[in-house]
Amino acid sequence: MTAGPHPSEDSDPGAALLRPVRPLNAFENTVERLLQTIRLGVLAPGESLPPERELATRLGVSRDTVREAIKSLAEAGYLVSRRGRYGGTFLADELPAPRTADVELRRADIDDALRLREILEVGAARMAAERTLDAAQREALRSRLIDVRGADPADYRRLDSRLHLAIAEAAGVPSLVPLVAQNRMRLNELLDCIPLLGRNIAHSDEQHEAIVAAILAGDVDTAAQTMAAHVWGSAALLHGFLD
Template structure:
């Protein structure tokens, strides 16, 4: 089993940016890729030429975006035969926790409930191939076996895999953008060991319901799971 995310997840983060704000949007898309863990700390980004083609921007724009993120500690550039652009390991952490306006927090979390609840319900209603079933369960096991340093990344990969299993490519892009915003907030406070144990048990309930073809149970399980992280976000950021 590889850490590489599924095809639609990669399409979601490596898609053309909007015209008019190419540099800003390229920086934002690279940050999204990092926040979601699509490229793990210590791993390399695709080459500049490939990124330019994927984002439909010039190589100069990609180079400038990488420079901006290198200056802030998110990326590291290396020269030589095995050089390239790598995600910093460890990633920089916010120096101080700031509050988030209640309206913004509730907007993002409300959208997350709609997107992830719908993804779990839709995934459970589909007839899944043996390969997809194995992939989904493997993502769950990877998150269960993750250490603290890698947990949030593999947790994110599981949630994005559920969205991909739903079979609606545009849903993956929306959920990836939403999840990146949530991850940026989660990264401002530490993981809680007992919360990880509870989260893993809830993940098993979600995945089991999807694999059993029980849409109601899958949606209910993921909404209960999301409520736990919502409580932490409100407590730390409110």
Template sequence: MAAEPGSPERTDASDALLRPVRPLNAFEDTVSRLLQTIRLGLLQPGESLPPERDLAARLGVSRDTLREAIKSLAEAGYLVSRRGRYGGTFLADELPAPTGDAARPTRADIDDTMRLREILEVGAARMAAGRTLTATERQALSGRLADVRGADGADYRRLDSRLHLAIAEAAGVPSLVPLVAQNRMRLNELLDHIPLLARNIAHSDEQHDAIVAAILAGDADTAAETMAAHVRGSATLLHGFLD
């Protein structure tokens, strides 16, 4: 996928998600990987998918399997296929809205998601701060942070997800990124049940600033402690609204 104009190269997260699928569930896994890429904001509205040959190779599936997955997502309203010189497969300008009929999550659902998030993301922040980051990695973190700072309510959770994936990438453990992505999708499903609160967003922005600053400064303890507080704040809100 091409990087956005003026933004850091978007490679590691999409590379980690668009990785070879399991052969026994090739179609289902292909749909899942494409959906993760879409729902976590790694593909922008109106942006094209990589060429079919390249995408099939990255996913380790046949072009027939990829075409079936793309057709299914087009029928569901996520993708649009266009013919002609500038044709290809593009993310729909407007994605399907959540159905809103999902069962209300239980306290156990929230605890499971948030405790796993704490394990994954606090560790990611600590490891990222303990590494000597490349200029590209530092730029990616700063860029994703700036994106969240400037987000409106409708785009906040997508850009928030991208920042947290960038932190996972900066940890330097490639297999961590898809784990954080999967957990993040579960988190976003929970967050869809509660409203965005302006004060909580402002507080989250302050914590994001502190986390990224600590990572860039190599302060592992502060990065981990601030991430832990950030995760627990989200858990508190979810329990408050949904318990």
């Protein structure tokens, strides 16, 4: 297929979607923006994406971030890269079906799980950082962090959940832990419907490390703010793939 000229931003229906992203989750929000243009039909099957340089400018991110997002979506089956004179990145002729299994997906349900997660887990990180943790509690956080950083992809969700539950336990409110656990089950059902993206896992690992470090240092604001950014990153991917 020959790639034709791209329309100007004023006439391009994707211009409103390909707008600057949140800097704290640049990769995840870039994936979300690209998925929105795909799932809303702004791009037709086989049609080419704008060049990387143009996408980077529109989204306010680096070309490396755009390249990583495109690579991840190609691995997930949404995009195809072609070389040669008429090469570029194209929307796949047939898009993968969401792996929804028996999960009933509605935007209201996704939002409910994500907003509850923000309330519970940002609060847990803040309260954990406010406390003076004993040696066992500090070691539990470090151990869970090490486990998830070295996790096999097939075991990532389980070990990720264990780390977040350890943070809830460190908050020192016993009734909080079952609430976080219940919502994590809902969240994992949703996350199991989307592909694991290597770049997102690496970013999550960085955020996990920053959250645990802030809790151990008693840095309340950083613990809460980094957990909030972590939650928003997951939200961006879920809405991008499932809405």
